[in-house]
Amino acid sequence: MFGFLLQRAWQACIVVVAMSVLVFCGVHAVGNPVDVLISPDATQDIRASVIAQYGFDQPLWRQYLGFVGRLIHSDFGRSFVYNMPVSELILSRLPATLELTLAAVLFASLVGVPIGMYAGYRPHSFVSRAIMALSILGFSVPTFWFGLMLIMIFAVQCGCMPAGGRGETVSLFGTEFSFLTADGLSHLVLPALNLALFKFSLMIRLARAGTRELMLSDTVKFARAAGISEFTILRRHVLRLISIPLVTVFGLEFGSTLAFAVVTETIFSWPGLGKLIIDSITSLDRPVMVAYLMLIALLFTLINLVVDLTYALLDPRLRKGRA
Amino acid sequence: MTAPPFSETRSALLDVSNLKTWFPGDRGEVRAVDGVSFSVSPGEVLGIVGESGSGKSVTGFSIIGLIDEPGRIVEGAIKLEGRELIGLPQEELRKIRGRIISMVFQDPMAALNPVLSIGTQIRLALEAHERIGPKEVRERAIAALAQVRISEPERKIDFFPHQFSGGMRQRVAIAIALLHRPKLVICDEPTTALDVSIQAEILSEMKALVSDLGTALIWISHDLATVASIADRVAVMRSGHVVESGPALAVLTRPQHDYTKTLLNALPSRASPGELLLRSAGVPDAAPPARKEVPDDVVALGSPYLVINNVVKTFAKPAGLFARLQFGLAGAKPPSASNAVDGVDIVLNRGEVLGVVGESGSGKSTLGRMAAGIIAPTSGSVRLAGQPVMSSGTMPRKVTTRIQTIFQDPFASLNGRMRIGEILSEGPLAHRLISRGEAPNYVRQWLAAVGLDPGYANRFPHQFSGGQRQRIAIARALAMQPDVVVCDEPVASLDVSIQAQIINLLIRLRSELDLSLIFISHDLSVVRHLCDRVVIMRRGRIVEQGAAEAIYARPQNEYTKRLLAAMPMLPRSVAGLEPATGPL
Numbered sequence: 074m075f076g077f078l079l080q081r082a083w084q085a086c087i088v089v090v091a092m093s094v095l096v097f098c099g100v101h102a103v104g105n106p107v108d109v110l111i112s113p114d115a116t117q118d119i120r121a122s123v124i125a126q127y128g129f130d131q132p133l134w135r136q137y138l139g140f141v142g143r144l145i146h147s148d149f150g151r152s153f154v155y156n157m158p159v160s161e162l163i164l165s166r167l168p169a170t171l172e173l174t175l176a177a178v179l180f181a182s183l184v185g186v187p188i189g190m191y192a193g194y195r196p197h198s199f200v201s202r203a204i205m206a207l208s209i210l211g212f213s214v215p216t217f218w219f220g221l222m223l224i225m226i227f228a229v230q231c232g233c234m235p236a237g238g239r240g241e242t243v244s245l246f247g248t249e250f251s252f253l254t255a256d257g258l259s260h261l262v263l264p265a266l267n268l269a270l271f272k273f274s275l276m277i278r279l280a281r282a283g284t285r286e287l288m289l290s291d292t293v294k295f296a297r298a299a300g301i302s303e304f305t306i307l308r309r310h311v312l313r314l315i316s317i318p319l320v321t322v323f324g325l326e327f328g329s330t331l332a333f334a335v336v337t338e339t340i341f342s343w344p345g346l347g348k349l350i351i352d353s354i355t356s357l358d359r360p361v362m363v364a365y366l367m368l369i370a371l372l373f374t375l376i377n378l379v380v381d382l383t384y385a386l387l388d389p390r391l392r393k394g395r396a
Numbered sequence: 397m398t399a400p401p402f403s404e405t406r407s408a409l410l411d412v413s414n415l416k417t418w419f420p421g422d423r424g425e426v427r428a429v430d431g432v433s434f435s436v437s438p439g440e441v442l443g444i445v446g447e448s449g450s451g452k453s454v455t456g457f458s459i460i461g462l463i464d465e466p467g468r469i470v471e472g473a474i475k476l477e478g479r480e481l482i483g484l485p486q487e488e489l490r491k492i493r494g495r496i497i498s499m500v501f502q503d504p505m506a507a508l509n510p511v512l513s514i515g516t517q518i519r520l521a522l523e524a525h526e527r528i529g530p531k532e533v534r535e536r537a538i539a540a541l542a543q544v545r546i547s548e549p550e551r552k553i554d555f556f557p558h559q560f561s562g563g564m565r566q567r568v569a570i571a572i573a574l575l576h577r578p579k580l581v582i583c584d585e586p587t588t589a590l591d592v593s594i595q596a597e598i599l600s601e602m603k604a605l606v607s608d609l610g611t612a613l614i615w616i617s618h619d620l621a622t623v624a625s626i627a628d629r630v631a632v633m634r635s636g637h638v639v640e641s642g643p644a645l646a647v648l649t650r651p652q653h654d655y656t657k658t659l660l661n662a663l664p665s666r667a668s669p670g671e672l673l674l675r676s677a678g679v680p681d682a683a684p685p686a687r688k689e690v691p692d693d694v695v696a697l698g699s700p701y702l703v704i705n706n707v708v709k710t711f712a713k714p715a716g717l718f719a720r721l722q723f724g725l726a727g728a729k730p731p732s733a734s735n736a737v738d739g740v741d742i743v744l745n746r747g748e749v750l751g752v753v754g755e756s757g758s759g760k761s762t763l764g765r766m767a768a769g770i771i772a773p774t775s776g777s778v779r780l781a782g783q784p785v786m787s788s789g790t791m792p793r794k795v796t797t798r799i800q801t802i803f804q805d806p807f808a809s810l811n812g813r814m815r816i817g818e819i820l821s822e823g824p825l826a827h828r829l830i831s832r833g834e835a836p837n838y839v840r841q842w843l844a845a846v847g848l849d850p851g852y853a854n855r856f857p858h859q860f861s862g863g864q865r866q867r868i869a870i871a872r873a874l875a876m877q878p879d880v881v882v883c884d885e886p887v888a889s890l891d892v893s894i895q896a897q898i899i900n901l902l903i904r905l906r907s908e909l910d911l912s913l914i915f916i917s918h919d920l921s922v923v924r925h926l927c928d929r930v931v932i933m934r935r936g937r938i939v940e941q942g943a944a945e946a947i948y949a950r951p952q953n954e955y956t957k958r959l960l961a962a963m964p965m966l967p968r969s970v971a972g973l974e975p976a977t978g979p980l
Contacts, residue, residue, distance in 0.1 A: 197465075289464065295507035297462055299521040299572055300494030309520055313511045388511050389556040 085374040092370040096363050097137050106357040110153055150360035159364045170345035172250055174330045176265040181272035182323055189280025196285055211274030220267040220340040235260050237342035264341040272326050283315030316387050324380035332369045408435035409579055409612050415472035417458045428454040430636030441613040443627030445620055447891035451636040452616045456582045460497050461489040495525045498573040502585040504565035508557040514568055515553040521572050540571040563594035582614045591755035596962035599626055621964035624648050632656045648966055662896035664925035673896035682844035687877045693781040701746040701912055702880050707776035709737040709762050736762040738936035749913040751927030759936040761884055764916045768801045768882040797827050800873035804885035806865035810857040816868055817853035823876045842871040863894030882914045920963045924948050932956050
């Protein structure tokens with residue numbers, strides 16, 4: 074197991090280094106921040122001094138080396154726009170996004186999987202057909218439309234839910250969280266539901282396909298032949314067997330939701346990372362873009378590592394080879 | 397064991413009468429079981445024999461109440477100790493399953509849950525019918541494993557299925573089936589997926605267990621010989637009907653029904669070696685097309701042709717980048733490389749059929765692949781008439797066509813998206829054995845030669861049965877006009893009657909085309925029937941080789957002796973069998 078962890082850490086390093094090069098070059102190919110940073114009527118001297126100050130006169134590779142050098146001292150640079158250290162800026166926004174994403178993904182899995190398993194267990198019943206039809210809808214309805222509808226119905230018409238913002242927060246380990254107060258929780262529900270919709274449908278369909286296939290397998294037949302009840306078969310045999318593809322998708326979806334919660338965050342004015350990255354792209358705030366993309370790459374490799382470790386936990390056949 | 401009188405039904409444990417289980421299909425109902433009646437007395441072993449599609453498994457699943465949707469029992473009665481099972485509510489049936497009737501399946505790897513430990517699976521089965529504490533569960537589970545002769549049950553109870561061998565897995569499944577001391581156990585092909593020697597062990601242990609516990613057994617199998625060695629009574633099934641039933645010895649030695657006779661006559665173990673099976677009087681198949689050119693280095697019949705010299709094949713475990721760096725830096729050899737074939741010398745004479753026999757994992761298939769030049773040996777050489785068959789990973793174009801392979805699974809080895817005509821002509825066209833214009837006629841000739849309608853050239857593989865597909869696979873191999881054909885378990889997945897036809901075809905084509913064959917099989921009776929010389933392999937090495945008659949009559953090696961002893965044999969009738977008339 075130790076060797077496996079070491080190997081994965083090594084792979085993660087390579088991914089992060091490759092990512093830093095790609096991101097750095099890519100971001101520098103987009104626009105010229107000088108035009109945004111300096112007012113058009115500034116003098117030529119001021120222009121030159123600002124360019125020199127940010128190092129834009131250097132060749133790209135030298136800028137990259139400078140960036141890496143600062144990185145080693147855990148300095149991601151300063152935001153052009155907010156004029157504060159990027160690491161501070163991102164860390165102040167990360168908990169909000171993490172909270173929202175986790176709520177969405179957990180809801181999608183904890184509710185979606187049992188529903189999907191039911192639909193796979195009774196594939197021909199009316200309820201299952203209705204579930205499947207609705208899950209198609211869940212795939213095809215655009216997130217922004219669904220979000221606007223949620224606001225229209227629950228915030229505007231009924232007035233029972235807040236339309237946006239994080240609400241009251243509680244400080245825990247030095248960061249602010251919404252889910253611990255009633256007000257914060259009510260602010261969390263709608264955006265989490267909106268963000269969960271696609272994943273919810275995905276989990277239902279995955280759980281249904283897996284369950285449907287397994288119900289015809291010899292494993293289930295043998296368990297039935299031993300007189301084990303249907304509920305125990307579903308809970309102990311089927312759930313364990315379908316959990317491997319589910320965990321894979323859970324990991325991937327968790328990562329991508331974390332990175333691309335933008336639409337939902339914008340609609341519900343959730344002060345998360347998504348809004349920050351959109352703002353920094355429009356204002357060509359390069360240090361924020363680079364740091365954000367690197368953070369996402371790191372989170373992805375981390376999530377994948379956890380998923381891999383979970384595989385070994387779920388499937389004993391994988392344990393031996395990696396021990 | 398003495399068989400109880402056949403007409404006895406009053407004290408029957410299970411009484412099945414006029415059972416009909418149908419499956420709705422595209423073209424009306426499929427009558428999988430169509431009016432089957434039999435009874436099983438307490439402690440009795442009933443064998444149900446039949447080929448695939450005969451309805452024998454569906455009969456078993458009907459009894460235990462596990463017919464898959466949309467199948468249903470449309471008529472009949474299944475009485476367990478006088479109580480009707482058909483129409484019972486699901487919960488009542490569940491209480492019977494595992495406690496009074498239980499079942500063992502063909503493939504224990506598929507039946508056991510791969511992600512739950514053996515102990516957990518036994519616990520779930522125990523808790524299905526009893527309320528017991530964790531301590532007693534463990535004790536009972538250990539006792540159950542000990543009962544089916546699993547060594548160190550205290551330790552093995554925490555194992556997962558993949559940590560057991562195939563035979564051990566089946567023992568675990570049997571242990572689960574016997575947990576609640578059921579009155580009836582239904583075994584659906586329980587030894588088919590196992591090696592001969594394991595099969596023999598399981599058979600004798602099962603026999604002892606059921607007589608100790610007084611459990612009745614329904615033993616469903618396509619293999620007449622295993623049924624003969626365990627069953628008191630036998631029912632022979634064909635397309636949903638029982639065509640013949642009675643005491644096992646009587647049915648297997650003095651069969652009354654033509655179908656039973658045909659089944660028995662199809663067995664190679666009942667014919668003299670080399671003889672055509674079934675002795676059917678049908679029209680002989682057409683002769684295959686003539687060879688375009690005979691290579692000038694072909695040796696005379698009976699002289700050494702394909703020479704395998706000290707071949708070794710090592711399958712190294714794939715190592716990741718980091719592991720490779722690690723070993724590269726340390727200068728050490730990667731661990732746990734296993735030799736699938738470990739120094740084998742074989743000389744195949746021209747025109748000879750050489751049998752390669754071994755249990756799973758013996759390296760026989762790997763050897764076959766190296767002989768055919770599909771994979772390169774790690775060391776050693778394979779030469780055909782002096783030319784290397786494969787060196788440094790590439791095959792010389794000339795030799796390629798001269799060695800062909802027929803694989804075990806005719807469903808996997810034919811490309812489902814190609815028409816039969818394309819499948820047969822692809823190779824010969826690529827090697828310019830025929831021209832485009834000649835191709836359609838060439839394909840028709842080959843189809844006729846393997847006993848298929850020449851008009852089938854435009855069909856796709858899925859339109860054929862398993863036996864027909866294997867004929868196509870044979871035609872594909874032979875259309876390349878090879879001298880040597882490597883047959884890797886070509887009849888292992890086929891029913892006995894189809895197996896007999898394929899064996900006949902190989903016997904005929906071999907003499908018509910002067911072929912040399914390497915025939916890889918785990919089935920000792922088929923090998924005896926077909927082969928001139930036999931090589932016995934174990935763990936990548938040859939343990940014994942020699943003329944087929946000599947090895948079967950006077951085996952020298954201990955392992956060979958064990959293999960031959962484990963071979964299930966049919967009781968031979970005194971008078972012998974009269975041949976069945978007419979084809980199937």
